[in-house]
């Protein structure tokens with residue numbers, strides 16, 4: 182990345198961060214849905230979480246930025262570290278974890294009546310970040326550029342976010358996540374509501390973004406996992422038991438030479 186003497190800070194924190202989950206177990210009430218899952222998601226790479234429906238991928242993802250605790254019946258055990266710092270440490274603010282570890286959801290969720298411009302900077306107020314008008318203008322351009330949307334919307338920044346296509350709305354949500362300078366971006370099936378062309382654009386955007394931000398994506402699309410990720414983890418919850426990671430490693434090896442027959446069957450579409 183080229184460093185310039187811009188009047189604004191870059192929209193994305195330059196130092197790349199590793200995310201480490203140790204022995205994560207999770208419950209909804211008495212129902213245990215994850216059992217001692219450990220995974221390192223390396224800095225500056227895309228890690229894909231794959232596995233059949235209901236095996237706990239989304240729950241694991243939500244634990245990575247403390248969203249699991251929003252569900253009243255939810256509880257968890259284990260540790261999540263962002264560059265060696267425990268995000269669940271009681272002395273750390275919840276808002277810090279959520280700012281540093283952003284999330285993009287399956288269904289694009291911009292504020293529909295709010296302008297494209299205001300959507301991008303919507304997170305600043307929530308996280309207590311103050312910026313001048315010029316700084317906001319520069320930040321909006323930078324985030325929309327990184328989100329792969331700038332060229333399409335630069336002449337209509339005051340138009341409502343809800344007027345964009347589904348794929349554009351998802352890229353707007355990515356731009357909004359970037360505005361608060363996350364170090365990790367979690368993406369929960371970000372393309373499942375999109376057509377193949379929009380999906381490709383988001384995938385290209387991810388491949389650019391990963392130079393600035395560590396990415397973890399949940400996907401049911403095996404081709405997508407192969408196209409975008411360098412690391413991959415296969416989750417499975419067999420016969421009502423809590424979800425575990427059966428196998429993880431380099432994506433190329435997971436698809437080309439899986440060690441566990443269950444991984445082989447899954448990546449080859451034989452079950453799930």
Ligand SMILES: Nc1ncnc2c1ncn2[C@@H]1O[C@H](COP(=O)(O)OP(=O)(O)OP(=O)(O)O)[C@@H](O)[C@H]1O
Nearest residue numbers: 209212214232233234235236237238239240241252
């Ligand atoms: N809010 C909730 N309350 C109770 N149980 C839940 C809740 N969310 C998820 N679960 C249960 O936790 C288990 C894991 O669900 P989760 O959504 O994490 O799986 P998943 O692998 O992401 O599935 P999918 O691929 O279908 O999205 C499932 O048994 C699910 O029913």
